Amino acid sequence: MALKESEAIVLRTYPLREADLLVTLFTRLEGKVRAVARSAKKSRRRFGGALEPLTFVRAYYEDRERQELARLDSCEVLESPLSSEVSYPRAIALGHVAELLDELLPEREANDAVFRLVVAVLARLRGTEVWMPITYFELWMTRLMGYLPELSECIACGRTLNGGRAFFHALADGLMCAADKRLASSEISAESRGLAAQMFRAPVESFAGAPWPKAQAADLRKFLLQTLQRHIEKKLVTAAMLEKIS
Amino acid sequence: MSKFAEPMVRLIDELKKLPGIGSKTAQRLAFHILRSSDDDAEALAAAVRDVKASLRLCTICNNITDVDLCVYCSSATRNQRLICVVEEPTNIAAIEKTKHFNGVYHVLHGSISPLHGVGPEQLRISNLIRRVEGGQVDEVILATNPTVEGEATATYLSGQLRRAGLKVTRIAMGIPVGSDIEYADEITMLKSIEGRREL
Numbered sequence: 196m197a198l199k200e201s202e203a204i205v206l207r208t209y210p211l212r213e214a215d216l217l218v219t220l221f222t223r224l225e226g227k228v229r230a231v232a233r234s235a236k237k238s239r240r241r242f243g244g245a246l247e248p249l250t251f252v253r254a255y256y257e258d259r260e261r262q263e264l265a266r267l268d269s270c271e272v273l274e275s276p277l278s279s280e281v282s283y284p285r286a287i288a289l290g291h292v293a294e295l296l297d298e299l300l301p302e303r304e305a306n307d308a309v310f311r312l313v314v315a316v317l318a319r320l321r322g323t324e325v326w327m328p329i330t331y332f333e334l335w336m337t338r339l340m341g342y343l344p345e346l347s348e349c350i351a352c353g354r355t356l357n358g359g360r361a362f363f364h365a366l367a368d369g370l371m372c373a374a375d376k377r378l379a380s381s382e383i384s385a386e387s388r389g390l391a392a393q394m395f396r397a398p399v400e401s402f403a404g405a406p407w408p409k410a411q412a413a414d415l416r417k418f419l420l421q422t423l424q425r426h427i428e429k430k431l432v433t434a435a436m437l438e439k440i441s
Numbered sequence: 442m443s444k445f446a447e448p449m450v451r452l453i454d455e456l457k458k459l460p461g462i463g464s465k466t467a468q469r470l471a472f473h474i475l476r477s478s479d480d481d482a483e484a485l486a487a488a489v490r491d492v493k494a495s496l497r498l499c500t501i502c503n504n505i506t507d508v509d510l511c512v513y514c515s516s517a518t519r520n521q522r523l524i525c526v527v528e529e530p531t532n533i534a535a536i537e538k539t540k541h542f543n544g545v546y547h548v549l550h551g552s553i554s555p556l557h558g559v560g561p562e563q564l565r566i567s568n569l570i571r572r573v574e575g576g577q578v579d580e581v582i583l584a585t586n587p588t589v590e591g592e593a594t595a596t597y598l599s600g601q602l603r604r605a606g607l608k609v610t611r612i613a614m615g616i617p618v619g620s621d622i623e624y625a626d627e628i629t630m631l632k633s634i635e636g637r638r639e640l
Contacts, residue, residue, distance in 0.1 A: 245628075248589055290555030432558040433558075
């Protein structure tokens with residue numbers, strides 16, 4: 196079969212047999228693809244640092260007849276997370292992006308919007324400033340996967356929430372007004388909802404530069420994570436680690 | 442009905458649990474053990490038993506040892522004020538092969554790996570901090586792997602160790618000796634340019 200060429204993001208690798216690696220790639224051409232990188236564990240000569248998680252590469256791979264796994268021939272690094280300092284918060288944020296993509300994306304289904312989102316967010320994920328790119332990524336991923344409910348009206352009574360108080364609950368499919376909120380609901384501020392609206396209108400670059408402490412839009416991130424975790428029906432390992440970053 | 446007698450099946454099943462050993466290899470090894478002398482088979486069994494019974498972690502550096510302290514921590518000729526931090530006990534052998542490092546070690550038993558839920562609290566960092574806080578250490582060399590996980594671990598450790606006011610260094614990264622620059626990948630080349638030294 197002919198060798199395919201595509202830009203791709205390396206999501207994660209698993210050891211396979213004695214010397215091989217099983218690589219999960221998010222390719223621009225075909226979406227999530229799982230491929231075997233022969234001898235990648237034993238010898239670093241062929242792939243070098245190209246198989247590190249969240250490396251932006253040009254991947255060359257081929258499908259094998261009647262086999263689910265592709266064969267990864269080679270990777271050319273376009274942008275590596277190792278080209279700038281990997282701080283502890285950045286490592287967790289990178290892991291979070293990789294885990295979300297791995298859990299949310301279906302196999303072999305191209306999604307150019309998500310691909311462009313990841314490339315843009317990774318370019319902003321530098322140093323220890325992780326909260327803005329993470330918020331932007333979670334918000335857009337929730338929307339692009341089709342899981343984001345309407346943020347401006349109550350799911351129970353349909354009344355508009357603009358300017359008023361809004362609440363969310365782990366088992367509810369959207370926001371609720373003060374009158375319809377469930378027991379043990381959390382509040383999402385009007386500022387955070389306003390920020391979400393801004394993020395839908397502007398690229399991630401336009402939010403760079405301004406300080407973004409952990410507390411900013413923390414309620415929005417909690418709502419988004421609850422929504423995502425409800426749909427994938429599991430807890431994200433990296434979400435708990437992000438929570439612990441001070 | 443099984444192809445082999447029950448003790449043979451049991452041995453094959455146990456050997457199959459070893460990394461890199463599949464059914465065929467396990468079967469071959471099991472038959473090799475069966476054909477070997479009683480003494481050899483007993484020596485193998487005793488070695489497996491001993492390795493589990495007598496090995497433990499050094500209370501200072503977490504290296505695997507049969508005596509506490511390990512050979513490096515108890516050595517009078519090694520520089521106890523210079524600590525090299527590694528991810529796994531097997532990394533020590535690679536550094537010892539150079540015959541140029543005369544300090545001691547500290548084994549973390551892993552690296553920070555968010556995707557696997559491994560944070561600093563799962564690594565053996567607290568006794569490293571205690572070691573350096575005693576004021577008996579001049580320099581800590583961070584020799585974690587040049588991967589995202591190894592880098593994150595090194596960056597985290599340097600932040601913790603600098604508070605103790607000591608010199609923290611990172612092993613160099615770059616082109617392997619004997620290789621060709623033409624075939625070096627972009628990131629390795631970048632790291633070698635960044636880590637260049639004056640001649």
